[in-house]
Amino acid sequence: MSKLTSNNTIDASEVVKFEAMAEEWWDPKGKFKPLHMLNPLRVQYIVGQIATQFNRDLDSLMPFKGLRLLDIGCGGGLLSEPMARLGAEVIGADAAPKNIPVAQAHAKQSGLTIDYRNTVAEALVDEGELFDVILNMEVIEHVAQPQMLIDACADLLKQDGIMLCSTINRTPKSYIVAIIGAERVMRWLPIGTHQWNKFIKPPELANIFKVASLSLNDKSGFVFNPVLWRWSLSSSDLSVNYVMAVTKS
Numbered sequence: 001m002s003k004l005t006s007n008n009t010i011d012a013s014e015v016v017k018f019e020a021m022a023e024e025w026w027d028p029k030g031k032f033k034p035l036h037m038l039n040p041l042r043v044q045y046i047v048g049q050i051a052t053q054f055n056r057d058l059d060s061l062m063p064f065k066g067l068r069l070l071d072i073g074c075g076g077g078l079l080s081e082p083m084a085r086l087g088a089e090v091i092g093a094d095a096a097p098k099n100i101p102v103a104q105a106h107a108k109q110s111g112l113t114i115d116y117r118n119t120v121a122e123a124l125v126d127e128g129e130l131f132d133v134i135l136n137m138e139v140i141e142h143v144a145q146p147q148m149l150i151d152a153c154a155d156l157l158k159q160d161g162i163m164l165c166s167t168i169n170r171t172p173k174s175y176i177v178a179i180i181g182a183e184r185v186m187r188w189l190p191i192g193t194h195q196w197n198k199f200i201k202p203p204e205l206a207n208i209f210k211v212a213s214l215s216l217n218d219k220s221g222f223v224f225n226p227v228l229w230r231w232s233l234s235s236s237d238l239s240v241n242y243v244m245a246v247t248k249s
Contacts, residue, residue, distance in 0.1 A: 009120065009121075009122065009143040009144050009145045009146075009148045009149045009152075010095050010120060010143070010144065011142060011143055011144040023102060025075055025076025025077070025078065025099070025102055025103070025106075026076055026078075026102075026106055032075075032076075032078075035078060035138070036078070037224075037230075037231065038222060038224075038231050038241070039078050039079070040231075041222060041231045041232070041233060042079065042137060042166070042222070042243075043079065043082045044233075045164070045220065045233060045243060046079070046083075046135065046137075046164050047082075047086065049162060049164060049217070049218065049245045050064065050067070050133055050162060051063060053160075053162040053217075053247065054067065054132070054162075061087075062086065062087030063086055063087060064083065064086040064087040064088040065087035065088070066087075067087075067088045067089070067132040067133055068088070068089045068091070068130070068131045068132050068133070068158075069083050069088040069089065069090050069091070069131060069132065069133040069134070069135065070090075070091050070093060070121075070124070070129075070131040070133070070134045070135065070156060071083065071090060071091070071092045071093065071135045071137075072093050072120075072121055072134060072135065072136050072139055072153065073093070073094055073095070073136070073137070073138070073139035073142070074092030074093060074094050074099070074103060074116065075094060075096075075099050075103070076099060076102045076103050076106060077092055077102075077103040077106055077107055077114065077116070079135055079137060080092040080103065080107070080114050080116075081106070081107060081110055081112055081114070083133075083135070084107070084112045084113065084114050085112065088133065089115075090114045090115065091114075091115045091116075091117065091129075091131070092114055092115070092116040092117070093116075093117050093118075093119045093120065093121070093124065094116075094117075094118065094119075095118070095119075095120050096118075097118045099118075100116050100117070100118045103116045104116050120152075121149060121152035121153055121156060122148070122152045124152075124156055125152050125155045125156055129156055130156060130157070130158050131156055131157060131158060131161060132158055132161045132162075133161060133162055133163070133164075134153050134156060134157055134161070134162075134163040134164070135163075135164055136149075136150075136153055136163055136164065136165040136166075137164065137165070137166045137243075138166055138167065138168075139165075139167075140165060140167050140200060140205070141167045141168055141194065141195075141198045141199055141200060142198070146200065146205075146208055147208050147211060147212070150165075150208050150209060150211075150212045150214070151211075151212050153212075154212040154213060154214055154248060157214075157248040158248070159248055159249070160247065160248065160249055161247065161248050162217070162245060162246070162247050163214065163245070163246050163247075163248075164243060164244075164245050165205070165209075165243065165244050165245075165246065166222070166241065166242065166243035166244075167199065167200050167205065167241075167242070168194065168199045168200075168240060168241055168242075169199060169200070169201055169202060169238055169239055169240055169241075169242055170196065170197070170199035170200060170201050171199075171201075171239050171240070173239045173240055174196070174199055174239065174240045175196050177224075177240050178194055178196075178199075178240060178241075179194060179196055202219060202238050202242060202244070205244060206219075206244070209244070209246045213248070214246040214247065214248055215246060215247050215248075215249055216244060216245075216246055217245040217246060217247055218244065218245040219238065219242060219243070219244045219245075220233050220234060220235055220238075220242065220243055221233070221234040221235075221236070221237040221238040221239070221240070221241065221242045221243075222234075222240075222241035222242065222243065223237050223240070223241070224240075224241075
């Protein structure tokens, strides 16, 4: 297990927030209900991008075998476990210590081998770690220095590796949906889970990647339909939740 140092992007107040909810990671009706609802679409997008980047046959038994994958900000392992089932060697990293035993216990119950660590990207760089794939999902809006996080991830990515990074756009619509709707009206999330001023516009995120010498492959929106009560992928609507795929080439 890596040791956390002061040379990282941790926002201590954000760690405290997520530690308070650690026991609820795998409760589909608990505080992470929105994430459970979104997760199948996240997995679908991630799997498709990885398979395309590495020319993997998704009809094979273990299509991601031989790929080393980092799930940064892994929480309870909602993404780490599907990736492990597909054959990837998964390292799940999280700055919140209480998340790690929750993730480890669930992986054991699921019969999966996943290397969960209480660590951050910057510490993994110091240890000389390298990965084919990095999942950086719903993390960047919770750190103190987004550019520092992406720079570290770029250092961790192998040549021709891929990183998937999702976050929330800073728009009036996202304030209504993610702050007022999800936290105050629907009570899906505890009030204060998100800070609107830390949301990142797509051009801002694209520039962060450019500074880190990462190439943008794709950008898509995760769009929630309150009438059909389901999430879908959009190539044009990035007004609230969105994801970008970048490569190191």
